[in-house]
Amino acid sequence: MLDRRSFLGSVAGAALLARTGRTTPAARPAALPARAVQGDDEAYWRTLRREFLIPADEAFFNTGTLGSPPRAVVQAVGDSVTQIAATIAHWDYKAGHPDYITGYEPEVGLRTKLAALIGATVDEVALTQNATAGMNYVANGLPLEPGHEVILTDQEHPGGRMGWELKSKRYGIYVKQVTVPIPPQNPQQLIDLYVNASTPQTRVWAIPHLTSALAVRFPVAAMCQVARQMGIFTTIDGAQCSGHLPLDMKALGCDAYFSSPHKWLLAPAGCGFLYVNGQQLPALWATLASATWDNYRAGAFRLMQIGTGNLSLLKGYEAAIDFHNAIGPARVEARIMALADRLRAGLQEIPQATIHSPTHPELTSGTVVWSLAGYTGEQLMDGLWTRARIRCRSMGDPWGVRQCCHIYTLADDVDRTLQTAREMARTTR
Ligand SMILES: Cc1ncc(COP(=O)(O)O)c(C=O)c1O
Structure with a gap:
């Protein structure tokens, strides 16, 4: 277990790395088997909380929209912006001089770290702006013919769906939507939805790893195994999952996976990735084309042909991975789940x-969607904020609010939520 000094040492190291541009192997993840919120653990998380810029009296629970990057990430971005602005005249464009932009280089250092984090090889990982870009690269790039079917759910975020809708209108593929039970009772129910909807024309299962609005976690590994046996391509919308659940692409067995690390991985806004299994990569057409769009020896760099991009953002992206690794993905997940379990258990005690x-x-998952009798989603969201400085996001009615527990959440913040919910429940009577 990391104490404050060694944790801060590693975070400071991450910030230094971001400044110098040098990379070292990521810290080994520290396993935390138990899901209980333990006493000594709470002290660790309290200490860690000081690494975030969110004021101490505010509790932020909307990571599902955008995370709050820790100090080391903010600093890495800021330092890089300053350094580039100040020393731009030194950039002589000669071979060997580091570029001041991204978009034309394969960014192997960052992609290697990212690949290690998600159990992939560097050639299988493309840096993107976000999950939406990844979804579009897959939907647009897969060679499908009129009449071919893509199965997805009625709970897709637009960033997991619309690329398929576009392809349907333009090329005549058929997008088939299955209805997710609310809430589903077991994983098999979700597997059956896709299996029962499939026909000989089905070519793709587009599966949300964790849905945006109601936080349904799909049994992705089991579904990919079934799809593989049926010869169906699997593409996973993991926007809500990097930095939330430990990811291992080979264990999941998917063909493609895209995510938005600016949510749970706490990278700066505008940081995404797309994984494509090496066996499938050659079949995928590029969507944006620049110098390397048809160099099939370049791996997923072929899918990063964006033109000039923001190098400073990538410095923050790398610092976010370092920060996450310094804690350990398994420990992050255990903490998130313990807090969400605490929230779920407390809510189950409140009759309203x-x-x-x-x-x-x-x-x-670490996300809990809940409502309170007598309150609309917006009223509940506003009540939690004005009474207790708890920031959730309204999901509309009848769903109430979405509350994402994360490593900047303290057990006290969960307890304050429950206390405020009890007070609000009493007020409506
Ligand atoms: C499940 C899911 N997919 C896709 C997206 C789109 O993410 P982004 O806007 O970062 O591309 C979101 C955003 O909340 C999401 O929750």
């Missing part, structure tokens, strides 16, 4: 509260 996200242990 209803949990709309799943409660089956294999379908849960």
Whole structure:
């Protein structure tokens, strides 16, 4: 277990690395088997909380929209912006001089770290702006013919769906939507939805790893295994998952996976990735074309042909991975799940509260969607903020609010939520 000094040492190291541009192997993840919020653990997380810029009296629970990067990440971006602005005249364009932009180089250092984090090879990982870009690269790039079917759910975020809709209108593929039960009772129910909807024309299963609005966690590994046996391509919308759940592409067995590390991985806004299994990569057409669009020896760099991009953002992206690794993905997940379990258990004790996200242990995550009788989603969101400085996001009615527990959440913040919910429940009577 890391104490404050060694943790801060590693974070300071990450910031230094971001400044110098040098990279070292990521810190080894520290496993945390138990899901309980332990006493000594709380002290560790309290210390860690000081690494975030969110004021101490505010509790932020909307990581599902955008995370709050830690100090080391903010500093890495700021330092890089300053350094580039100040020394731009030194950039002589000669071979060997570091570029001041991104978009034309394969960014092997960052992609190597990212690949290690998600259990992929560097050639299989493309840096993108976000999950939406990844979804579009897959939908646009896969060679499908009129009549071919793509199966997805009725709970897709537009950033997981619309590339398929576009392809349907333009090229005549058929997008088939399955209805997710609210809440689903077990993982098999979700597998059956896709299996039962499939026909000989089905070519793609587009699966949300964790849905945006109601936080349903899909049994991705089991579904990819079934799809593989049926000869169906799997593409996973993991926008909500990097930095939230430990990821291993080979264990998941998917063909493509895209995410937005500016959410749970706490990278700066505008940091995404797309993974494509090396066996499938040659079949995928590029969507944006610049110098290297058709160099098939370049791996997923072929899918990074964006023109001039923001190098400083990538410095923050790398610092976010270093920060995450310094804690350890398994420990992050255990903490997030322990807090969300605490929240779920507390809400179940409040008769006026209803949990709309799943409660089956294999379908849960760090996100809890819940409502309070007598309050609209917006009223509940506003009540939590004005009474207790707790920032959740309204999901509309009847779903109430979405509350994402993360490493900047303290057990006290969860308890304050429950206390405020009890007070609000009493007020409406
Ligand atoms: C499941 C899911 N997919 C896709 C997206 C789109 O993410 P981005 O806007 O970062 O591309 C989101 C955003 O909340 C999401 O929750």
